[in-house]
Amino acid sequence: MKILYHHRTRSKDGQSVHIDEMIAAMRDLGHEVIVVAPAGAEQTSFGSDGKFVPWLKRHVPKVGYELMEFAYSLIAYRDLVKAVKLHKPDCLYERYNLFLPAGIWLKRKYNLPMLLEINSPIFEERSRYDGLSLKRLARWSQHFAWNAADFVLPVTQVMAEIVQSYGVPANRMMVIHNGINTREFENVADNNAVKSSLGLNNKLVLGFTGFVRDWHGLDKVIDMIATDPHDSGRHLMVVGDGPARRSLEQQAQALNVGHRVSFTGIVGRDKIPEYVSAFDIALQPAVVAYASPLKLLEYLALGKAIVAPAQPNIQELLQDQHNAVLFDPAEADGLPNAIERLCADAKLRQYVGKNASATISSKQLTWKSNAERVVYLFERLCRHA
Structure with missing residues (x-):
């Protein structure tokens, strides 16, 4: 044809x-x-x-x-x-x-x-x-x-x-x-290997990919990290760039957690799977009501423990406590509370991550x-x- x-x-x-x-x-x-x-x-x-x-x-x-x-x-x-x-x-x-x-x-x-x-x-x-x-x-x-x-x-x-x-x-x-293109997600280095290459050994990595905007809510994640003990292993890694980057970097510095927040800048498409592999918890903090976010599919493909808003377009693919932890976007503390749940429960991270990976084939995504x-x-x- x-x-x-x-x-x-x-x-x-x-x-x-x-x-x-x-x-x-x-x-x-x-x-x-x-x-x-x-x-x-x-x-x-x-x-x-x-x-x-x-x-x-x-x-x-x-x-x-x-x-x-x-x-x-x-x-x-x-x-x-x-x-x-x-x-x-x-x-x-x-x-x-x-x-x-x-x-x-x-x-x-x-x-x-x-x-x-x-x-x-x-x-x-x-x-x-x-x-x-x-x-x-x-x-x-x-x-x-x-x-x-x-x-x-x-x-x-x-x-x-x-x-x-x-x-x-x-x-x-x-x-x-x-x-997703399944070929791009085959033979990706494992979580620990990628963390080691990025200097993030023994860190619990909260990750986000894409164009960073103010309404994504990553400022709430930085505020949350700032309340951790000084020796906490939580680290926010933003794979991408955007208009909110500068203000987020300034916020992290002002809260003395600049060393626990990193931005990669724009990354080539072929490198995205490797960076996402370093995530322990993958963030989809906000999304427009009708979109089908590409990052979400990439998170699923690599079996990540996903945090995302409980809104209809997202719930077409994600089920709370099954292949993600969902939060009410209308609640001010919804995002950080959902992240806290996954940070505190390694078994839950493993469970939703396993089901996330299976979602690609079950829904033919x-x-x-x-x-x-x-x-x-x-x-x-x-x-x-």
Whole structure:
């Protein structure tokens, strides 16, 4: 099968991991994948959001930037038409973005079966956090894309319910959570070996991976560590970077626990499993209500004792006292109390870690399984085209 894959993502972060892994998984299944994407997207380094788009956002008024986004659809449509004429694909897979009707235009012109992957309600996100000038056009573009695709693929059931609120029936949806590439998690050095290489021998490592933001709540973890006896072995390791890093480092220094908090900075994708292996307790302290966090899948794959909020999208994968310890995110002390429980109970850490590892296979949380679901839907659509 020839699959035309379309996206408008230039940043090299969790979004690009999803894109790259899905393309690779479909190719591994023997399918040809033709990619249409913004020029230069492949040259961006991991952890970067590129330079051109952030520059535009800073210097171009919102209305101008949004008009440029919509106008890009004409460029994307031109490139998609070229790809269709050259490769004659059987179907179209698109990663949803706002102000991007190009894929729907192509689907309708060439009668291509189309799947639309939906990771977030971008209209609502940008309205809330960034502000939108062309709200009516933005909402129309979201409604148009979600309803015109043959099938939509929300990443959680919570996201699916948002999509349904736009009038998309449940029988045109399949929830597909993020996954992992099992090959990347094979032959990873064990916990003690990695700790030794990082100078963390005899430490109880509380670990976090990803882009660090203020709302993640890692300040509460530092406050908790600061109440420990001077010779405590608890250590917070943050694998990643982000806008909250500086304030967290300053907080740790002010509380005299700077030596017990470490930041790796941006780490290449190939090094993530090794760093996560050093964790004794893996932290998912906060997450947006509809997301399928990549870090959570990585924690599960390596059998870590996970602390995470008890909210619906997380509970689609985690069960309290089974494969994680969950806390009420509305409680101020919920996160530190959950961490304390795991720190004090080695048997509980071992139990939930073992069940965490089994969750990947029991729920088929791999990119290969996701690609198989996608191919199944395409084959179904193609038979009825």
